[in-house]
Amino acid sequence: MLLIDCPWCGPRDEAEFRCGGEGHIARPDPDTADDATWAAYLFDRDNVKGLGFERWHHRHGCGRWFNVARDTVTHEIRAIYAMTDPKPTGGA
Amino acid sequence: MSGFRLPQGGRIDRTRPLAFRYGGRSYAGFAGDTLASALIANGVSVVGRSFKYHRPRGIFAAGPEEPNAIVQLGARPNLKATQVALVDGLEAGPVNCWPGAGFDVGAAAGLLKRFLPAGFYYKTFMWPGWRWWEPMIRRAAGLGRVDPEAAMPDGQRRSLHCDVLVVGGGPAGIAAALAAGAEGARVVLVEQDPQLGGALLAADGAVIDAMPADTWLAAAIATLEARPDTRVLRATVAFGVYDHGLVAAVERERIVWKIRARHTVLATGAIERPIAFENDDLPGVMLAGAARTYLLRWAAAAGRRLLLFANNDDAYRTALAWTSRGLPVAAVVDPRRSPDGPLAEELRAAGVPITAGAVVERALGRRGVTGAVIRHATGGRTKAACDVLAVSGGRDPAVNLFVQGGGTLAWDAAVAAFVPAAGGQGMPAGAAAGAFALGRALADGHAAGAAAANVAAGTVPYAEDDVATPLQPTWYSGRDQSRCWVDRASDVTVADVVLAARESYVSVEHYKRYTTSGMSPDQGKSSAVVALALLGAATGRQPADVGTTRFRAPWDPVPLAALIGQDRGPQLRPVLHLPTHDRHAALGAMIEEYGGWMRPAAYPQGAESLDAAVFREAAAVRAGVGLFDASPLGKIEVRGPDAARFLDRMYVQRLSTLKPGRLRYAVAATEHGIVFDDGVVARLAEDRFLVGTTSGGAGRVFDAFEEWLQCEWVDLAVFVTPVTHQWGVVNVAGPEARALIAAAGTDIDLASAAFPHMTFREGTVAGIPARVSRVSFTGELSYEIAVPARRTAALWDALAAAGPMVPFGVEALMTLRIEKGYIHVGADTDGTTYPADCGFADAVARRNDDFVGRRSMRRPDALRGGRLQLVGLLPEAADATLHAGAHVVAAGGGSDGHVSSACRSPAMGRTIALAMVRDGRARMGEAVTVDDLGKTVAARIVAPVFFDPEGTRLR
Numbered sequence A: 001m002l003l004i005d006c007p008w009c010g011p012r013d014e015a016e017f018r019c020g021g022e023g024h025i026a027r028p029d030p031d032t033a034d035d036a037t038w039a040a041y042l043f044d045r046d047n048v049k050g051l052g053f054e055r056w057h058h059r060h061g062c063g064r065w066f067n068v069a070r071d072t073v074t075h076e077i078r079a080i081y082a083m084t085d086p087k088p089t090g091g092a
Numbered sequence B: 001m002s003g004f005r006l007p008q009g010g011r012i013d014r015t016r017p018l019a020f021r022y023g024g025r026s027y028a029g030f031a032g033d034t035l036a037s038a039l040i041a042n043g044v045s046v047v048g049r050s051f052k053y054h055r056p057r058g059i060f061a062a063g064p065e066e067p068n069a070i071v072q073l074g075a076r077p078n079l080k081a082t083q084v085a086l087v088d089g090l091e092a093g094p095v096n097c098w099p100g101a102g103f104d105v106g107a108a109a110g111l112l113k114r115f116l117p118a119g120f121y122y123k124t125f126m127w128p129g130w131r132w133w134e135p136m137i138r139r140a141a142g143l144g145r146v147d148p149e150a151a152m153p154d155g156q157r158r159s160l161h162c163d164v165l166v167v168g169g170g171p172a173g174i175a176a177a178l179a180a181g182a183e184g185a186r187v188v189l190v191e192q193d194p195q196l197g198g199a200l201l202a203a204d205g206a207v208i209d210a211m212p213a214d215t216w217l218a219a220a221i222a223t224l225e226a227r228p229d230t231r232v233l234r235a236t237v238a239f240g241v242y243d244h245g246l247v248a249a250v251e252r253e254r255i256v257w258k259i260r261a262r263h264t265v266l267a268t269g270a271i272e273r274p275i276a277f278e279n280d281d282l283p284g285v286m287l288a289g290a291a292r293t294y295l296l297r298w299a300a301a302a303g304r305r306l307l308l309f310a311n312n313d314d315a316y317r318t319a320l321a322w323t324s325r326g327l328p329v330a331a332v333v334d335p336r337r338s339p340d341g342p343l344a345e346e347l348r349a350a351g352v353p354i355t356a357g358a359v360v361e362r363a364l365g366r367r368g369v370t371g372a373v374i375r376h377a378t379g380g381r382t383k384a385a386c387d388v389l390a391v392s393g394g395r396d397p398a399v400n401l402f403v404q405g406g407g408t409l410a411w412d413a414a415v416a417a418f419v420p421a422a423g424g425q426g427m428p429a430g431a432a433a434g435a436f437a438l439g440r441a442l443a444d445g446h447a448a449g450a451a452a453a454n455v456a457a458g459t460v461p462y463a464e465d466d467v468a469t470p471l472q473p474t475w476y477s478g479r480d481q482s483r484c485w486v487d488r489a490s491d492v493t494v495a496d497v498v499l500a501a502r503e504s505y506v507s508v509e510h511y512k513r514y515t516t517s518g519m520s521p522d523q524g525k526s527s528a529v530v531a532l533a534l535l536g537a538a539t540g541r542q543p544a545d546v547g548t549t550r551f552r553a554p555w556d557p558v559p560l561a562a563l564i565g566q567d568r569g570p571q572l573r574p575v576l577h578l579p580t581h582d583r584h585a586a587l588g589a590m591i592e593e594y595g596g597w598m599r600p601a602a603y604p605q606g607a608e609s610l611d612a613a614v615f616r617e618a619a620a621v622r623a624g625v626g627l628f629d630a631s632p633l634g635k636i637e638v639r640g641p642d643a644a645r646f647l648d649r650m651y652v653q654r655l656s657t658l659k660p661g662r663l664r665y666a667v668a669a670t671e672h673g674i675v676f677d678d679g680v681v682a683r684l685a686e687d688r689f690l691v692g693t694t695s696g697g698a699g700r701v702f703d704a705f706e707e708w709l710q711c712e713w714v715d716l717a718v719f720v721t722p723v724t725h726q727w728g729v730v731n732v733a734g735p736e737a738r739a740l741i742a743a744a745g746t747d748i749d750l751a752s753a754a755f756p757h758m759t760f761r762e763g764t765v766a767g768i769p770a771r772v773s774r775v776s777f778t779g780e781l782s783y784e785i786a787v788p789a790r791r792t793a794a795l796w797d798a799l800a801a802a803g804p805m806v807p808f809g810v811e812a813l814m815t816l817r818i819e820k821g822y823i824h825v826g827a828d829t830d831g832t833t834y835p836a837d838c839g840f841a842d843a844v845a846r847r848n849d850d851f852v853g854r855r856s857m858r859r860p861d862a863l864r865g866g867r868l869q870l871v872g873l874l875p876e877a878a879d880a881t882l883h884a885g886a887h888v889v890a891a892g893g894g895s896d897g898h899v900s901s902a903c904r905s906p907a908m909g910r911t912i913a914l915a916m917v918r919d920g921r922a923r924m925g926e927a928v929t930v931d932d933l934g935k936t937v938a939a940r941i942v943a944p945v946f947f948d949p950e951g952t953r954l955r
């Protein structure tokens, strides 16, 4: 049961949140994307072991979405950042 | 064994005698007793029968590791007698014997023992199948009875937050809590026992900080309880460690605590393990520490004459306690060649013979131990008489919670046990970290507590530790392996371990499942390390290389009632009630749950059947006028300069072209192109829309709006507000709808020219401010009157009093919409339905700009032939019954689709259905066969609009 530090509300129990799956998935241009590109956007996920990037929603709190960099093995949360921020690099 | 109560001593209240019954007999105990200590004090030696062989069993341990005394307490099965606090009038009994523990018919299974080796179930019951054998085996074995009639005990879930959580209230845990809270940190101390003290509760003559341990303990408890920010939870078992410092604990088997701590100290102590010898499951054989604990804590002697078999100094304390109370000790049998040190000296001084370099090979006796065969270093054997045989093979740190929290273990040869090595969320301290001696445990606990709270070290509680002769690892000392028990609770012997190894179950995880070792209520707490050491010996490996099985929560069984807490009955999932709920109840409505709302299914009159009521109500709407509470329809306000642009992207139908004051029906899809929801959208102003959703979809549509706005189109200036519960809605439907509203009184011009279909007006109805929409899910002239939720009942009353009308329920509404071929998302559509499959191909084609799911509607799967498409189905027989889910049978067998909605239609005078049929639109007029619950129904494929296809009644 994670303790997630909502940027708006502070640390809250995981039960208040909803995980929206992998983050930073760019929506291809629907008019030019071929079937394979579009299918990759819909279905392909990295499912990493180790540092992964997800988006979470404070469903039973402030209602805001944000990004979480989480180690999927240790569950250590390395960074929490805005939806519009780029993937943290290096020491993140 | 002939246990008895000492005339004095013990932590029991002799002024408060308690009467209890066990296995149908009456006994007496004292306040402070556990069921186990009271049974020992009453001389009850056989407390139950073993799981597989029904051998007589006595109490073996004094804590949660008890494998034998598994009892039924009223309606509650499988409790350990060592954890049941004695209360007056308590009624308990063994779980696993019939007719009683003393005489047991199942003991005959013991005679068949050689036919029941490990893996017996897997090997023997292959034919004719496990299910055939299972009832017989369950009846013979069984572990307690569940009474399905018994009321579930009350449970609760609560949360706690703290800086430092200390698990375990023994010397190390108390030292940790004292240090951690010294400067005001929020500390929680949980102890599974009703009393704090741990090993100190059965320590003879221990001295801490130059005072008797009891005095120190009382002062320490007083200090802790005086601290405003320290909380002590007794009788509370921490059973699980989860991510980010979450620890779950259960208090008095009733309250589940979710404790979120910044730091956790695991002072969980250690559990003594036995050495396996022949007939070591006889009543009277018990762990040395348990025999000492019963004697000192509860003044309950497990027998008259003690024989101690131990490979370590600490167990000597049991013999010392015994002899100091004037009870005879037959001998101390120790496999070590030359045990010496202060404890050995004390024993010798007390006249207790120490038989060094020797082992107990076999316990003697039939229904209880009467003596033992001792095998000496020379190979010679002697016999000794005893009625309690205490055994100790060393101690294993209770590392379960530490490993659950991610910690790793290492084999420590000095104590021959797995000890915490690295990692993990919790800081192990004291015996849990392998620091068994009192002085070390206190210092270790103190250091851990200070570190967890990040405070200065302060004064360390001091106790002098005896110099000890190292333990000599000893796992097994019998000859006949099939008579040496490893796991008493699961009836696993050394022979079973060896057999499993011979059959290549060399992984400890496989071994465990093959032999069922460690899978009983005690979870192998005292037997696991013995088992893995023996498995190692049988496969030429060291224990370190065998490793342990995976430790998982719960550390000890947790009552389901506590986990469930208040989530049951009406609180399991709260339901919503209509603002007019009372009106429907008064009308005799049959109320059912639809998507979380309690709504009238129909209003049967007198003895009328549900079916007949639905039919009557639907017919009445088409003939006159009906009233329906439509408040659950989802309502979401969308406003902002980009509101129109946003809704264009969220719906298949374009909404930016909608004029203020008008309504438009719209279908939403997921990004995968699948039908997601539908509803009617009102444009209130240029920058303001009221989006209607299905009753069940209000939450997920709002979530989807927010997700797209926050995660993808962050540039759009739009606010989204759910307002479903702010508005009550009464639907007035039928040719007389206009007349009824007029009679109720309104300032809105209801004439079609002034107020056409798919528009809305604002004004008053029956004097209540209202937004009235001309929208229809019935195919009739229809008005949805939305008023502030609290005034819905007043509106309903005014309309009901304004003229003849018929209240209609959800089922009649379904009949009316099926007659019109209006889809019901989630009934006629499923997770594979694209808008084009259910009649919206033109709407999709009309759009040349992007919306959610549009690109997916051009994926090969959406465009392929053979898709299921919405059609109507007319059974040949007008009165045929059809149910949703019935299959349209394909020409070559198999399914060609399914009925998605069906009803008996008053307007058509026959049964009609909507169906999703393979390539259905190209098969109009085709005769098909439908398999309805095994019944064959002949039907014809038709267009999915049965009634008034021109829509003349709407206008």
Ligand SMILES: [Zn+2]
Pocket: A006, A007, A008, A009, A010, A058, A061, A062, A063, A064
């Ligand atoms: Zn928040």
